[in-house]
Amino acid sequence: MNRSCVVTGASSGLGLATAELLRERGWEVVGLDLDAEGLQRAAAALGLVPVVGSITDWAAHERAAEAAADLAPLHGWVNNAAIDLQGAAHEVDAEHIAKGLGVLLEGPMFGLAVAVRHMLPHRAGSIVTVSSIQAVATFPRYFVYGAAKAALLQATRSVAVDYGPVGIRCNAVLPGTIDTPMLDVVIPTGVSREESVAREGELSPMGRIAAPGEVANAVAFLLSDEASYVSGAMLTVDGASTARCFAYPPLEI
Numbered sequence: 001m002n003r004s005c006v007v008t009g010a011s012s013g014l015g016l017a018t019a020e021l022l023r024e025r026g027w028e029v030v031g032l033d034l035d036a037e038g039l040q041r042a043a044a045a046l047g048l049v050p051v052v053g054s055i056t057d058w059a060a061h062e063r064a065a066e067a068a069a070d071l072a073p074l075h076g077w078v079n080n081a082a083i084d085l086q087g088a089a090h091e092v093d094a095e096h097i098a099k100g101l102g103v104l105l106e107g108p109m110f111g112l113a114v115a116v117r118h119m120l121p122h123r124a125g126s127i128v129t130v131s132s133i134q135a136v137a138t139f140p141r142y143f144v145y146g147a148a149k150a151a152l153l154q155a156t157r158s159v160a161v162d163y164g165p166v167g168i169r170c171n172a173v174l175p176g177t178i179d180t181p182m183l184d185v186v187i188p189t190g191v192s193r194e195e196s197v198a199r200e201g202e203l204s205p206m207g208r209i210a211a212p213g214e215v216a217n218a219v220a221f222l223l224s225d226e227a228s229y230v231s232g233a234m235l236t237v238d239g240a241s242t243a244r245c246f247a248y249p250p251l252e253i
């Protein structure tokens with residue numbers, strides 16, 4: 001396959017799993033991440049091209065796009081990098097909101113805009129933005145994170161509608177809890193990681209959280225030609241978590 005893809009946040013978690021899967025499927029991959037060391041490790045392990053920078057910087061996206069185009073025509077873009085950001089409305093201030101929206105909303109919107117500009121000359125491409133089930137149902141104390149993830153769904157629809165006529169598809173993935181380093185931030189004091197993962201898993205009807213590769217599979221599908229008529233879609237990958245209204249105990253079957 002002679003195609004390249006930019007994956008933001010490729011040093012860790014879902015971004016790393018996605019980069020690995022895309023490499024296995026023959027994509028050239030450029031990873032854009034703040035974490036230079038992690039990116040170097042991913043580059044050595046997967047053969048991706050590292051671009052160190054922040055998604056809050058438009059120029060970093062441009063550098064990633066150019067690095068990808070040097071490898072092969074830029075056909076894919078995964079807006080994945082993010083931070084976990086907790087805080088209820090009464091706990092946050094102007095700085096928290098501005099910083100949070102900078103990384104969680106502005107950054108992926110820069111990615112969408114830069115990706116489209118670079119795909120337009122070829123009149124083809126597929127963009128996937130990693131949102132969250134927190135775009136449609138809230139967890140306690142995620143005032144800014146959830147709002148940003150919800151706004152990304154509308155940005156996804158906007159790009160899908162505007163560029164459908166020229167063959168650029170745009171979709172969003174809404175994961176439930178995934179076993180990545182992001183989870184470490186929410187481990188309660190005095191609770192082991194194993195116990196925390198088990199507790200998070202019990203919140204899902206499937207009784208477990210997702211492995212990064214399970215979500216990467218969905219991202220890779222949306223990027224691929226198998227999804228050639230899928231655009232403007234919001235693909236939930238949450239083990240039925242958002243399908244359930246109340247946390248009734250599971251059926252004894």
Ligand SMILES: NC(=O)c1ccc[n+]([C@@H]2O[C@H](COP(=O)([O-])OP(=O)(O)OC[C@H]3O[C@@H](n4cnc5c(N)ncnc54)[C@H](O)[C@@H]3O)[C@@H](O)[C@H]2O)c1
Pocket residue numbers: 008009010011012013014015032033034035038053054055056079080081082083103107130131132133174175176177178179180181182183
């Ligand atoms: N882990 C979960 O339970 C979960 C659930 C739903 C959605 N998500 C979403 O999945 C995506 C991936 O998260 P993850 O769990 O793999 O997290 P992670 O913390 O393991 O990885 C995030 C990566 O993004 C990078 N990053 C952070 N800020 C950056 C910036 N400003 N510029 C460039 N890179 C930056 C980090 O260095 C890291 O490599 C995120 O969009 C996250 O919101 C995660």
